[in-house]
Amino acid sequence: MQLCDDTGEKVPTGWTVTGASFEVEWPKDPQVASGIRSHFGARRFAYNWALAKVKSDMDAKRTDVSYPSTPWTLEALRKRWNQEKNEVAPWWGDNSKEAYASGIADLVRALSNWSSSKHGRRKGRKVGFPKFKSKRKDRNRVRFTTGTMGFEDDHRTIVLPMIGALRSMENTRRIQRHLAKNNARLLKRTLSQRWGRLFVSCQLAIKTSVVTPPSATMSKKDPRAGVDLGLRSLATIADSNGGITAIPNPAPLRATMNERRRVGRNLIRRIPGSHGHRQAKAKLVKLDRKAVYVRRESIHQLTCYLVDNYSEVKIEDLNIAAMGRSMGRRALRRSVSDAGLGAFKPTLTYKAERAGVKVVVVDRFFPSSQIHHNCTGRLTGAKLAKRLICDTCHVEVDRDENASLNIRDWSVISCGPVGSSALPVPRPFGTGGSCDDGMTHHRKRERKTASNTGGAQRGKNDPRASENEARRKNLEKGASSE
Ligand SMILES: [Zn+2]
CATH class of the missing domain: 1.20.5 (Single alpha-helices involved in coiled-coils or other helix-helix interfaces)
Incomplete structure (x- = not known):
C-alpha cells in the first residue's frame, strides 16, 4: 500500500506511518521556556503574515486581473517569506526556520481545504476561508520536519532544533529501538501545548512486519463478531455462537460532572486574573484532561479486545457528527462526545491491519435496531428505549443486543429472504433505495x-x-x- 504523509511524500510499500506522543516537562531554565513560546508565536506570525499576503493579492487581483499574485503553495509563499523576512520580522533568526515553514504550510493546507470544499471536492462540513489566528484562541504548536531529530541514550531526552533538550515524562525506548535497528524513519515532530502542558508527538514511518493471519481452522479466535456501539454501554459484542458481551461505558465526564459543576461555580465567582481564578481554572482543566485520558484508554482497550479475540469484526458506520447534533437533548449530545465514539473506527482499523483481522463496515442505512434478529419482524418502541417489542412474534428484546446480532449477520440478512412483515433493506441514497x-x-x-x-x-x-x-x-x- 502506498501511504502519503502530510508533506505529500510517498511512503514506500512495506512501511506504515504511525505516531507516538510524549509529554515533556516545561524546562526549568526560563530562557529555554521563553524560546519555546517564541517558536509558538513565530509559527502564528508566519501564518498570519502569509494570510495577509494572500488576502491583499486577492484584493489586487479583483481590481487588476493581470496582477501577479503568489501561488498558494508552500514553496512560493516560503520564497516570498525569505525575501521579506528581514523587513517584516528582523528577529526571525531567534527561531528555527521550521517554525515559519510550519505556519505557512498550515495556511496552504487551510486554503486548499477551503477551495476543495467550495468546489465540492471535499466531503463533510463546509470549510470556511482561513481566519487570522489570535494568541488567545490558536493552539500553541510548532512542527519540525528537518534539523536535529535526536533522542538521547538515557531514553528520556528529546532534542529539538534551536530549542534543545526536553525531558520526557515517559520512556522513549518504544520508538528508539525501531530507530536503532534502522526499522524506522522520523518524518516530523510536533511540539504542542495543551492544558498548559507540553507534548512532543513524533510521526514516523515504520517497516511493517508482514502478518500472516492463521488459517480459520488453526486460529483460536472467534471467526466473527458484530459490534453495536452505543451510549448505554460503550459496545455490545455478539460473537459467532450468539454470546453477548457488553462493554460498559466509562462515561468519564459523567463521573466528574458534579465535580466540574462545583469547580465551574467556583470559577465564575473569582475575579479574572486573580490567584483564585487561576487555581479554579487549573482544577477544571485537570478534570477535562482526566476525562480525555479515560475516554482514549477505553477505546484502546475495546479495540485491542476485539482484535485479540475475533478474526472478523463487523461494525456500524455511524455518523457521529450528525448523532451529536441530532440527539436533541444536551445531556445526550454530551454523552455522544463523552463516549469518544469517533475515535473507535480509525483505531480499530489500524490495529486490525497490523493483526491481520478483517473489519467489515455495515451500510450506514442498515436499520440494525429495527429488525428482530430471530424472525426478521419489525421492532417497535420509543425512539431511544432500551427494550423493544417485535410486531410479529411479540417478544421483548434488548435493543443493543439485537442490533449487535443483526450487525454480525449483516450480509446474511440483506441477501437472504426477508419476511413480508420485515422492513425493506434500505440502500444508500441516490440509488433509488427505500x-x-x-x-x-x-x-x-x-x-x-x-x-x-x-x-x-x-x-x-x-x-x-x-x-x-x-x-x-x-x-x-x-x-x-x-
Ligand atoms: Zn420477532
Whole structure:
C-alpha cells in the first residue's frame, strides 16, 4: 500500500506511518521556556503574515486581473517569506526556520481545504476561508520536519532544533529501538501545548512486519463478531455462537460532572486574573484532561479486545457528527462526545491491519435496531428505549443486543429472504433505495413543511435558513442510521 504523509511524500510499500506522543516537562531554565513560546508565536506570525499576503493579492487581483499574485503553495509563499523576512520580522533568526515553514504550510493546507470544499471536492462540513489566528484562541504548536531529530541514550531526552533538550515524562525506548535497528524513519515532530502542558508527538514511518493471519481452522479466535456501539454501554459484542458481551461505558465526564459543576461555580465567582481564578481554572482543566485520558484508554482497550479475540469484526458506520447534533437533548449530545465514539473506527482499523483481522463496515442505512434478529419482524418502541417489542412474534428484546446480532449477520440478512412483515433493506441514497419506513416519510414531509415556513418567516436572505435546512437534512440522516 502506498501511504502519503502530510508533506505529500510517498511512503514506500512495506512501511506504515504511525505516531507516538510524549509529554515533556516545561524546562526549568526560563530562557529555554521563553524560546519555546517564541517558536509558538513565530509559527502564528508566519501564518498570519502569509494570510495577509494572500488576502491583499486577492484584493489586487479583483481590481487588476493581470496582477501577479503568489501561488498558494508552500514553496512560493516560503520564497516570498525569505525575501521579506528581514523587513517584516528582523528577529526571525531567534527561531528555527521550521517554525515559519510550519505556519505557512498550515495556511496552504487551510486554503486548499477551503477551495476543495467550495468546489465540492471535499466531503463533510463546509470549510470556511482561513481566519487570522489570535494568541488567545490558536493552539500553541510548532512542527519540525528537518534539523536535529535526536533522542538521547538515557531514553528520556528529546532534542529539538534551536530549542534543545526536553525531558520526557515517559520512556522513549518504544520508538528508539525501531530507530536503532534502522526499522524506522522520523518524518516530523510536533511540539504542542495543551492544558498548559507540553507534548512532543513524533510521526514516523515504520517497516511493517508482514502478518500472516492463521488459517480459520488453526486460529483460536472467534471467526466473527458484530459490534453495536452505543451510549448505554460503550459496545455490545455478539460473537459467532450468539454470546453477548457488553462493554460498559466509562462515561468519564459523567463521573466528574458534579465535580466540574462545583469547580465551574467556583470559577465564575473569582475575579479574572486573580490567584483564585487561576487555581479554579487549573482544577477544571485537570478534570477535562482526566476525562480525555479515560475516554482514549477505553477505546484502546475495546479495540485491542476485539482484535485479540475475533478474526472478523463487523461494525456500524455511524455518523457521529450528525448523532451529536441530532440527539436533541444536551445531556445526550454530551454523552455522544463523552463516549469518544469517533475515535473507535480509525483505531480499530489500524490495529486490525497490523493483526491481520478483517473489519467489515455495515451500510450506514442498515436499520440494525429495527429488525428482530430471530424472525426478521419489525421492532417497535420509543425512539431511544432500551427494550423493544417485535410486531410479529411479540417478544421483548434488548435493543443493543439485537442490533449487535443483526450487525454480525449483516450480509446474511440483506441477501437472504426477508419476511413480508420485515422492513425493506434500505440502500444508500441516490440509488433509488427505500427509506426506513412509512413513518419516516411522513416525518420528513412534516419537517420539510415546517422548515419551509420557518425559512419564509426569517426571510430569504437569512443565511441561517439554508444552514438550518442543511442541518435538518443531516439530522434525518443521523436519525435513520440510529
Ligand atoms: Zn420477532
